[in-house]
Amino acid sequence: MAAPEPFDAVDVIRTKRDHGELSDGQIDWVVDAYTRGVVADEQMSALAMAILLNGMTRREIARWTDAMIRTGRRMDWSAVDRPTTDKHSTGGVGDKITLPLAPTVAACGAAVPQLSGRGLGHTGGTLDKLESIPGWRASLSADEMLGVLRDTGAVVCAAGDDLAPADKKLYALRDVTGTVEAIPLIASSIMSKKIAEGTGALVLDVKVGSGAFMKDVGSARELAETMVALGTDAGVRTVALLTNMETPLGLTAGNALEVRESVEVLDGGGPDDVVELTVTLAREMLAAAGISAGKDPADALKDGSAMDVWRRMIAAQGGDPSAPLPAARETHTVLAPADGLLAWLDAYQVGVAAWRLGAGRARKDEDVQAAAGVELHAKPGAVVRAGQPLLTLHTDEPARFDRALEALDGGYVVAPAGSRPDLPPLVIDRIG
Ligand code: URA
Numbered sequence: 001m002a003a004p005e006p007f008d009a010v011d012v013i014r015t016k017r018d019h020g021e022l023s024d025g026q027i028d029w030v031v032d033a034y035t036r037g038v039v040a041d042e043q044m045s046a047l048a049m050a051i052l053l054n055g056m057t058r059r060e061i062a063r064w065t066d067a068m069i070r071t072g073r074r075m076d077w078s079a080v081d082r083p084t085t086d087k088h089s090t091g092g093v094g095d096k097i098t099l100p101l102a103p104t105v106a107a108c109g110a111a112v113p114q115l116s117g118r119g120l121g122h123t124g125g126t127l128d129k130l131e132s133i134p135g136w137r138a139s140l141s142a143d144e145m146l147g148v149l150r151d152t153g154a155v156v157c158a159a160g161d162d163l164a165p166a167d168k169k170l171y172a173l174r175d176v177t178g179t180v181e182a183i184p185l186i187a188s189s190i191m192s193k194k195i196a197e198g199t200g201a202l203v204l205d206v207k208v209g210s211g212a213f214m215k216d217v218g219s220a221r222e223l224a225e226t227m228v229a230l231g232t233d234a235g236v237r238t239v240a241l242l243t244n245m246e247t248p249l250g251l252t253a254g255n256a257l258e259v260r261e262s263v264e265v266l267d268g269g270g271p272d273d274v275v276e277l278t279v280t281l282a283r284e285m286l287a288a289a290g291i292s293a294g295k296d297p298a299d300a301l302k303d304g305s306a307m308d309v310w311r312r313m314i315a316a317q318g319g320d321p322s323a324p325l326p327a328a329r330e331t332h333t334v335l336a337p338a339d340g341l342l343a344w345l346d347a348y349q350v351g352v353a354a355w356r357l358g359a360g361r362a363r364k365d366e367d368v369q370a371a372a373g374v375e376l377h378a379k380p381g382a383v384v385r386a387g388q389p390l391l392t393l394h395t396d397e398p399a400r401f402d403r404a405l406e407a408l409d410g411g412y413v414v415a416p417a418g419s420r421p422d423l424p425p426l427v428i429d430r431i432g
Contacts, residue, residue: 254373
């Protein structure tokens with residue numbers, strides 16, 4: 001006969017519902033029992049909602065994170081002869097930074113083992129972007145990951161099913177129960193995966209603004225502080241930057257479009273904000289890894305060494321870095337309605353438009369269109385002339401244009417020339 005369970009799910013739910021603190025034993029049990037299927041989805045939904053409404057103490061969050069890590073395995077990079085360092089973004093529109101960043105940091109002397117995800121809803125996913133490169137493969141065995149990391153200095157691939165499996169199950173449940181936005185649950189979800197990934201240092205890019213999970217600086221700071229404390233307590237040198245996500249990063253949102261722009265950055269060009277964020281995050285990653293004397297990331301982008309790592313990293317996963325990227329069958333251009341200054345271009349609305357054009361998925365099992373997305377011809381602060389192209393929409397299915405244009409309705413404002421738009425800085429704050 002199976003041993004009796006030491007706790008009762010209803011008691012655990014009642015404790016949190018009534019503003020109590022969960023004990024270590026309750027947390028360890030409920031996370032493990034949910035992963036085993038002993039605690040039912042409806043019970044975990046009730047508990048997640050109680051956590052969203054009543055919060056958790058730092059001790060509870062740390063224990064919950066640790067319990068999630070213990071449902072799977074921890075990766076080990078001790079066979080790699082360089083310090084490991086990684087970056088995690090909380091997700092935004094046009095956020096392709098991992099693509100130029102990982103090879104840049106590798107070119108400066110660190111090893112970057114990055115387990116990435118796919119996009120859901122209006123935010124893009126790194127794996128979907130890289131899969132637009134002909135032949136590139138996201139799934140690698142642990143041995144293959146180690147091989148790519150040792151040979152090239154960077155590996156970007158999908159997390160295996162055995163990395164924090166509790167999070168996979170709980171994240172899917174939160175997605176359909178209105179409980180994604182709970183700071184203790186976001187922090188433990190992200191940090192359980194990053195700690196299990198085994199990186200020695202971690203830089204968190206916590207996005208703030210319309211295109212991000214955190215819409216205001218106060219909640220972004222709370223999330224960042226919680227994650228930095230979790231990482232530090234687990235022995236991972238962790239810092240966080242709060243960065244602006246009111247408007248898309250760079251000039252593209254969509255898979256192949258973003259790969260093209262990333263290659264421009266690796267070639268020493270590309271939009272200023274993408275270059276600035278890549279260089280800033282790369283310097284933080286190197287400093288967190290204890291590498292201070294080597295090449296500067298800005299030089300690695302200019303001298304071709306970051307591009308060289310990129311080409312080897314893509315080829316090591318079956319991709320052809322020289323192959324032409326997929327192009328959309330149809331395009332539609334949106335023109336500036338008046339002379340003036342582009343005062344506002346909303347990240348969320350551009351993200352939804354790209355998603356509706358086919359760049360993203362509404363359900364986890366859907367395919368994405370590699371070439372779909374939105375290309376920006378101007379960024380907030382630019383002077384524009386009536387009739388000049390403002391945005392180009394790309395898709396393989398022209399029936400998608402109407403819904404994408406609806407998503408963009410009211411998403412950009414051309415103000416009279418001479419007005420001063422209120423543009424937040426790209427990097428808002430640093431924590432850690
Ligand atoms: N990303 C994650 O991995 N988990 C969350 O809860 C939110 C964003």
